[in-house]
Each structure stands twice: as structure tokens, then as C-alpha cells.
Amino acid sequence: MKTFSWRFIRVWQRNRDVFFRLWHSELPGAVAEPMIILLAMGFGLGAFIGLVNGGSYIEFIAPGIIASYGMYAAVFECTYGSFIRMEHQKTYDAIIATPLSIEDVTAGEIFWGATRSAMTGTLILIIAAAFQLVHSPWALLIPAVSLLGGLVFASMSVLYTSIIPSIYSFNYYFTLFITPMFFFSGVFFPLTSFPGLVQDLSWILPLTPLVYLTRGLVTGEMNGTLLMALGILIALVAVLFPISLASMRRRLMV
Amino acid sequence: MPIIKTEHLTKKFKDLVAVNDVSLEVEDGECFGLLGVNGAGKTSLIRMLTAVSPPTEGKIWVLGKDLEKHSREIKAALGVVPQVNNLDPDLTVLQNLMTFARYFAIPRDEARKRSMELLKAFELESKLRSRIDELSGGMKRRLLIARGLLNMPRILILDEPTVGLDPQAKYMMWNKLTEQKSGGVTLILCTQNMEEAATLCDRVAIMHQGRVITLDAPRTLVQKYIGKEIFEIEVEPAKREEMVGELKKRGLEFEALLGRIHVFHIEPDGAKGPLRDLPGTIRSRAASLEDVFLRLTGRSLVE
Numbered sequence: 380m381k382t383f384s385w386r387f388i389r390v391w392q393r394n395r396d397v398f399f400r401l402w403h404s405e406l407p408g409a410v411a412e413p414m415i416i417l418l419a420m421g422f423g424l425g426a427f428i429g430l431v432n433g434g435s436y437i438e439f440i441a442p443g444i445i446a447s448y449g450m451y452a453a454v455f456e457c458t459y460g461s462f463i464r465m466e467h468q469k470t471y472d473a474i475i476a477t478p479l480s481i482e483d484v485t486a487g488e489i490f491w492g493a494t495r496s497a498m499t500g501t502l503i504l505i506i507a508a509a510f511q512l513v514h515s516p517w518a519l520l521i522p523a524v525s526l527l528g529g530l531v532f533a534s535m536s537v538l539y540t541s542i543i544p545s546i547y548s549f550n551y552y553f554t555l556f557i558t559p560m561f562f563f564s565g566v567f568f569p570l571t572s573f574p575g576l577v578q579d580l581s582w583i584l585p586l587t588p589l590v591y592l593t594r595g596l597v598t599g600e601m602n603g604t605l606l607m608a609l610g611i612l613i614a615l616v617a618v619l620f621p622i623s624l625a626s627m628r629r630r631l632m633v
Numbered sequence: 634m635p636i637i638k639t640e641h642l643t644k645k646f647k648d649l650v651a652v653n654d655v656s657l658e659v660e661d662g663e664c665f666g667l668l669g670v671n672g673a674g675k676t677s678l679i680r681m682l683t684a685v686s687p688p689t690e691g692k693i694w695v696l697g698k699d700l701e702k703h704s705r706e707i708k709a710a711l712g713v714v715p716q717v718n719n720l721d722p723d724l725t726v727l728q729n730l731m732t733f734a735r736y737f738a739i740p741r742d743e744a745r746k747r748s749m750e751l752l753k754a755f756e757l758e759s760k761l762r763s764r765i766d767e768l769s770g771g772m773k774r775r776l777l778i779a780r781g782l783l784n785m786p787r788i789l790i791l792d793e794p795t796v797g798l799d800p801q802a803k804y805m806m807w808n809k810l811t812e813q814k815s816g817g818v819t820l821i822l823c824t825q826n827m828e829e830a831a832t833l834c835d836r837v838a839i840m841h842q843g844r845v846i847t848l849d850a851p852r853t854l855v856q857k858y859i860g861k862e863i864f865e866i867e868v869e870p871a872k873r874e875e876m877v878g879e880l881k882k883r884g885l886e887f888e889a890l891l892g893r894i895h896v897f898h899i900e901p902d903g904a905k906g907p908l909r910d911l912p913g914t915i916r917s918r919a920a921s922l923e924d925v926f927l928r929l930t931g932r933s934l935v936e
Binding site: 393479 | 704
């Protein structure tokens with residue numbers, strides 16, 4: 380952490396420039412896919428599902444889609460994206476020969492991943508609002524929450540990226556971690572469907588507090604658990620961010 | 634005061650000592666050559682000097698400052714031209730320079746001005762909107778050097794800048810480097826091209842197995858290790874042992890390479906003098922830095 384500075388913004392700017400140069404190739408993943416899932420599951424599957432609290436199924440899953448596709452945006456950026464920049468394009472090597480340190484580069488990558496999460500989350504929020512699925516002004520806080528969730532997943536993904544030998548190692552990360560999280564964090568069905576132990580364990584997965592918090596802001600039903608969810612996300616960033624910086628130094632400064 | 638100074642610099646990897654106790658000084662404004670076979674430790678040394686690899690032992694001072702404590706400040710004064718192309722393939726030629734300028738916090742207008750000047754100087758103006766993968770190998774290398782000059786470095790560090798270039802591109806590169814040197818930039822040139830080192834460098838250090846085994850002006854090295862001329866004896870493998878024995882008996886300095894033997898430090902008419910009556914073809918020619926290099930580092934290929 381000793382050499383992390385404001386200069387990380389230069390790396391963030393680099394990634395932003397590349398993104399807006401190639402934005403059309405990013406749109407399908409960022410917007411089209413969550414739209415399809417939202418509409419297909421919401422209207423298709425939703426026609427057969429009645430919720431205990433009387434709401435519609437599509438209203439239930441909309442916040443989950445915002446949270447999980449925000450997660451995917453950050454995760455893809457900081458796994459495949461970061462690994463290709465680091466190993467194949469040698470972009471990190473080029474940057475650390477300038478006044479930027481490896482910590483600046485890593486932080487720039489993480490903040491860019493988080494920005495992607497916030498962009499995706501906000502876009503889906505706007506779409507959901509257009510379908511009149513958002514009922515609370517608290518939803519205006521969702522971009523900030525998506526950014527926070529993005530910081531968690533970006534830090535975690537960069538940490539994984541910093542320790543793997545080859546790009547194929549991401550198979551483990553996605554199959555054993557990201558995909559299960561997508562299904563066991565309350566995106567598509569309430570955690571209360573599970574036995575008590577599974578419900579508790581589910582809170583270890585960082586997507587659970589993010590979905591919970593996003594859903595609370597969309598519905599406007601405030602309670603103490605929302606603060607706990609916020610606290611968990613902040614704590615995860617506080618732990619994972621410095622570890623990923625240190626781990627990237629260990630990998631590259633040899 | 635030397636612009637770069639290292640003391641007992643050592644770099645160890647798991648089971649390998651890549652750089653072994655190197656203490657050297659680079660003078661302000663000189664072109665300093667680093668020669669060595671693959672794996673001799675040149676790139677490891679350069680990586681330490683550019684603050685991207687921490688030394689296992691020893692110290693480095695650049696521009697009078699401790700590199701460990703002032704790495705950002707020092708890196709701002711370095712231009713680094715790597716051996717492996719690490720241009721940013723996601724950006725165009727001009728964007729590569731503009732983005733790099735931002736890493737050095739060069740203001741936008743100034744960055745644009747310098748970028749255009751450099752693209753012109755390196756004959757890349759017509760390519761400024763091209764993607765990196767549309768450039769030829771020579772163009773990529775020129776762009777790498779242009780990028781290394783963007784921050785107007787005090788020290789330009791080049792790792793094999795002309796490897797794989799055609800002769801035209803190579804001479805252009807030498808010319809650009811000479812220009813930089815006359816502009817007061819200190820050059821550190823890592824190369825395997827002996828002609829390049831002899832042409833451009835004021836002093837060269839020859840590295841072997843992690844150590845600097847000799848360091849001096851190219852001409853002085855040639856004089857010291859070879860003499861004015863070098864004598865080559867071609868010898869059949871069967872008679873090699875006998876020849877080596879004979880040369881030893883005559884007390885001559887020589888190096889037995891694959892298929893031939895080099896004999897050093899004898900008078901121009903050596904074939905009639907110290908080498909008379911030897912059973913092989915004897916030729917003499919002007920000695921070069923390559924002969925020094927082979928004499929000092931070639932042994933491992935034979936033994």
C-alpha cells in the first residue's frame with residue numbers, strides 16, 4: 380500500500396478510453412443479456428409464480444439482475460480483461476516503467492472494474508424503471524451501491540488474477556465461485572427457500588448482501604439488515620483491496 | 634558524479650543468480666553498452682535499474698538519488714525501450730503516445746505537440762490513426778523508441794533496439810540514438826550486436842554468468858584482449874589437440890573455438906614468425922569487439 384497514489388486515475392482513464400472506443404462490443408453483455416433474462420424470467424417464468432408478499436416475480440428479480448450483472452461487469456473486466464492486459468499485452472510492464480507503481484496500476488484496474496459495475500447497474504436500473512419496476516426514491520442510491528459492490532468483486536477478481544498461472548484457471552473461478560453465487564444469493568428466489576444453515580452460509584458469498592441491499596433500495600423497505608449488508612460490503616473492500624494490491628506486487632515485481 | 638551507480642548489485646531467483654555482485658558507474662552523457670550472451674544477466678540488470686525489479690542485495694543510485702526511495706522521481710527521468718513489444722494494442726498509434734504522456738503527467742497540449750514531433754521524426758506521421766497490429770515490425774520498434782522519448786528522458790535505456798530490423802531501419806535507429814546522445818541524453822544500450830556496440834558505445838561492459846567480466850572503451854578492449862590483428866587457424870578436428878599443444882608450447886595466447894583457433898597479440902607478420910610451420914590454414918584480419926566477446930564468453934560453448 381505504501382506506493383498507492385492518485386496516479387491510479389491514469390490507468391482508469393486508459394481503460395475508459397479503450398472502453399468508449401470499443402463500446403459497441405460491450406453493449407450485448409452489459410445491457411442485452413440482463414434485459415433478456417429480466418424479461419424472459421420475469422414475464423415468462425413469472426406467470427407461473429406467486430410471491431408470498433403479493434408482488435410480481437419480475438419486481439422480485441429486477442434488483443437481483445441489477446446486482447448480479449453489475450457483478451459480472453466487474454468480474455469480467457478484472458479477470459479476463461486484466462489477465463490479457465497483464466500477460467498477453469504486457470500493458471502493466473509498460474506502465475510500471477513510468478512514474479506509476481504497480482499499486483497504481485492495480486488500483487486503476489479495480490476502480491475501472493467498479494466503474495463498469497456502476498455503469499451496468501445504473502443502465503439496468505433505468506430500464507427497470509422504464510418498466511415501472513422501481514417504486515422507491517431510495518433507488519437513486521443504487522449507482523453508489525453498484526460501485527461499492529463493483530469494488531468488492533473487482534478486488535476479489537484481481538486478487539485471483541494475480542495468483543493464477545494461465546488464463547484457463549478462470550474456469551475454476553467461474554464454475555466453482557461466480558456461477559453458484561449467481562444462483563445462491565437470492566437473485567431468482569428468496570433465500571428463505573433454503574434450510575437455515577444454507578441461508579447463513581449464503582451470507583458468506585458477497586453477492587448476497589449486495590442483492591439484499593439493492594432490493595431494499597428498489598422496494599424502499601428499510602430495515603436494520605440493510606445496514607449489516609452495507610457493513611459487510613465495506614468490510615470486504617477494506618480487506619480485499621489492499622490484499623490484491625500486495626498480491627499483484629508479489630507477482631510482477633520480481 | 635556518475636549518473637548511475639550500482640554497488641554489489643545482486644539478483645537471485647529460486648535456483649539462479651542472475652546478477653552477481655555488480656558494481657559499476659555510468660557517466661553522464663555517455664553511451665554505455667551492456668553485452669552478454671542470452672542469460673548473462675543483462676535484462677535482469679536493466680530491470681533493476683529501471684525500478685521494476687527489486688535487487689536481492691546491493692544498492693542503486695540514479696541521478697544521485699537512492700532508487701529504492703525515489704523510484705517515482707527517477708522513473709520520470711528515464712526512457713525505457715523494452716525488448717518485447719509492449720505497445721498498447723487497444724489504442725491507435727497517436728493514442729499510445731497520448732496515453733503514455735498521461736502516465737508522466739504531461740499536459741495534454743504539450744503531449745500532443747511532442748507526440749506529433751516524435752511521429753514526424755520517426756516517420757510514422759501517416760500511421761497516427763493506425764492500430765498497433767497494422768504496423769510492421771520496424772514501425773513498432775520506432776514507435777517504442779518514440780514513446781521512450783516522450784518524457785524527454787535524461788537517461789534512455791534500450792534493450793536490443795535493433796534486433797530483427799532490416800539494415801535501413803537499423804541505420805536510422807543508430808542515427809536517432811546518436812542524435813539523442815549529442816543532445817546530452819545518457820544511453821544504456823543492451824545489445825548482442827557487436828558492430829552496434831562498437832559504433833555507438835563509449836564504453837561497454839561484458840557480462841557473463843551474472844558478472845561484469847570487463848568494462849572499457851571498445852577499442853581499448855580490442856587492444857587489451859586481441860591486439861591489432863587476429864589470426865585464425867582452421868584445423869581439422871583430428872589435429873586439433875596436437876595444434877593446441879603446439880600453440881601452448883610456443884607460449885602463445887589463443888582461444889580454441891569450434892572448428893578454428895584464434896591466436897592473439899602477435900605481430901602482423903605472425904604467420905611467418907610465431908605461427909610458422911603450423912599445419913593449418915592461417916588467416917589474419919583486423920580485430921573487432923566480436924573477437925573480444927568470443928574470447929571472453931565463448932569458452933562455455935566449447936567446454
